[in-house]
Amino acid sequence: MNISVFGLGYVGCVTAACLADAGHKVIGVEIKRKKVDALNEGRSPFFEPGLSEVINRCAKQGTLRATTDVEEAVRLSDIALVCVGTPSSKEKGLQLDAVIQVCEGIGRALSKKEEYFVVAMRSTVLPGTSLEYCIPILEQFSGKRVGEDIGYCVNPEFLREGSAISDFHAPPFTIIGERDARSGDLLARLWSFVQAPLYRVPLGVSELVKYASNAFHALKIVFANEIGSLCRAYGIDSNEVMRIFVSDTKSNISSRYLRPGNAFGGSCLGKDLRALQFVAKKTDIDLHLLNAIIPSNNAHRERIANLVLGSNPKRVCFVGLSFKEGTDDLRESPAVQLVQRCLDEEVDVQIFDSDVLSSLYDDPHLKGTAQYMPDNVRSCIKSSMEEALDGVDLVVILKSISEKDYLQLKKWAQSGRRIIDLYGTLGRNAEELPCEINIMG
Numbered sequence: 063m064n065i066s067v068f069g070l071g072y073v074g075c076v077t078a079a080c081l082a083d084a085g086h087k088v089i090g091v092e093i094k095r096k097k098v099d100a101l102n103e104g105r106s107p108f109f110e111p112g113l114s115e116v117i118n119r120c121a122k123q124g125t126l127r128a129t130t131d132v133e134e135a136v137r138l139s140d141i142a143l144v145c146v147g148t149p150s151s152k153e154k155g156l157q158l159d160a161v162i163q164v165c166e167g168i169g170r171a172l173s174k175k176e177e178y179f180v181v182a183m184r185s186t187v188l189p190g191t192s193l194e195y196c197i198p199i200l201e202q203f204s205g206k207r208v209g210e211d212i213g214y215c216v217n218p219e220f221l222r223e224g225s226a227i228s229d230f231h232a233p234p235f236t237i238i239g240e241r242d243a244r245s246g247d248l249l250a251r252l253w254s255f256v257q258a259p260l261y262r263v264p265l266g267v268s269e270l271v272k273y274a275s276n277a278f279h280a281l282k283i284v285f286a287n288e289i290g291s292l293c294r295a296y297g298i299d300s301n302e303v304m305r306i307f308v309s310d311t312k313s314n315i316s317s318r319y320l321r322p323g324n325a326f327g328g329s330c331l332g333k334d335l336r337a338l339q340f341v342a343k344k345t346d347i348d349l350h351l352l353n354a355i356i357p358s359n360n361a362h363r364e365r366i367a368n369l370v371l372g373s374n375p376k377r378v379c380f381v382g383l384s385f386k387e388g389t390d391d392l393r394e395s396p397a398v399q400l401v402q403r404c405l406d407e408e409v410d411v412q413i414f415d416s417d418v419l420s421s422l423y424d425d426p427h428l429k430g431t432a433q434y435m436p437d438n439v440r441s442c443i444k445s446s447m448e449e450a451l452d453g454v455d456l457v458v459i460l461k462s463i464s465e466k467d468y469l470q471l472k473k474w475a476q477s478g479r480r481i482i483d484l485y486g487t488l489g490r491n492a493e494e495l496p497c498e499i500n501i502m503g
């Protein structure tokens with residue numbers, strides 16, 4: 063393909079060089095003359111292992127060159143990869159000046175081009191940037207319609223400086239945020255040589271996956287450092303602790319606990335965090351991240367309570383009461399607190415939880431369930447889904463639902479009624495239910 067790459071910084075240079083090396087004809091566009099000259103002389107404008115060699119090879123072969131001329135680059139390419147910087151800004155979160163300038167320039171050049179053309183945003187941009195800025199600007203300056211005459215995709219980059227070339231060839235995934243299949247198809251074809259799973263998603267998903275990834279990487283580093291600081295206070299080898307910690311690929315390094323939904327509860331997480339906070343205070347260590355977990359969890363409980371109570375329901379059905387799936391344990395269960403909050407606000411509550419129900423009937427004095435269930439909550443428990451749904455205008459789902467119970471829910475669901483799914487139970491079924499459905503993340 064004929065490709066233009068806008069912005070010849072770390073991302074743009076690696077992208078331009080590697081695509082040229084993969085057999086494409088690439089033209090880089092940059093406002094800094096020195097970077098343009100470096101590329102055209104076969105040199106990398108900065109140090110990145112292996113990059114100068116690739117640039118040199120491609121410049122000699124004539125598959126890679128650079129310019130300051132936007133119009134020329136658009137005229138000679140079928141697709142533009144935008145790789146300009148998006149640094150921080152106090153007022154707007156990030157500075158979009160370069161992105162806007164490039165979109166205006168490409169738009170202007172497209173007003174003189176007949177052929178179909180795709181603009182792919184590789185720079186990291188906040189959710190909404192494409193719909194609010196990039197697409198309207200491209201349409202305004204080109205006089206063309208995105209999705210018809212031209213295409214637009216969000217296609218974030220995941221390379222890391224220092225290992226950029228190998229990362230470029232084997233990213234964690236290729237993600238294409240698209241509004242129309244034609245532009246997505248073109249990008250999917252472009253990246254077909256890369257060894258990575260491909261996700262084709264709406265624009266916003268693509269924009270946010272990049273932020274979620276970087277935020278999580280930062281979180282991991284800070285977490286490791288706080289655990290390291292605790293280790294030091296105890297005279298414990300932090301590397302040994304973390305070596306063993308990361309070897310748990312069931313709960314620690316896995317997708318477990320990474321599904322948005324309900325707040326955490328139960329007898330262990332809160333208790334152990336409070337214990338660590340106590341030790342940290344005693345030893346004078348500032349554990350900002352670990353200290354923030356319980357307040358953040360409480361804030362999430364509050365968001366859920368606002369969502370539940372916000373529509374002034376008269377009678378609510380809770381599907382699930384224990385703190386998680388497959389247990390009757392009610393200790394620190396967010397659902398118990400939420401039920402009590404509803405009762406305090408004089409909302410009628412009906413609860414169905416088969417795990418809790420079976421232990422209540424088995425022997426309420428021996429099991430933990432009875433002990434942690436206030437009387438006013440216990441009196442809301444119903445013996446079947448059908449009974450729990452009777453006369454309610456809102457259902458809050460906190461656990462998975464059996465097929466039989468789902469059929470009851472389907473019978474209940476009609477317009478004007480509402481479901482809040484905190485467990486992701488409904489999945490694709492959500493589309494077939496005629497009531498309003500909120501999936502809480």
Ligand SMILES: NC(=O)c1ccc[n+]([C@@H]2O[C@H](COP(=O)([O-])OP(=O)(O)OC[C@H]3O[C@@H](n4cnc5c(N)ncnc54)[C@H](O)[C@@H]3O)[C@@H](O)[C@H]2O)c1
Binds near residue numbers: 145147148
């Ligand atoms: N650096 C990384 O490791 C990395 C990794 C993944 C994603 N990203 C994201 O990719 C984007 C680029 O990052 P970077 O580190 O390569 O930035 P950078 O600052 O190294 O490079 C940006 C380049 O764009 C040029 N530029 C500015 N305005 C221009 C214009 N109007 N026309 C043409 N060129 C213009 C600048 O002169 C500069 O050379 C950012 O959004 C960043 O968040 C960076």
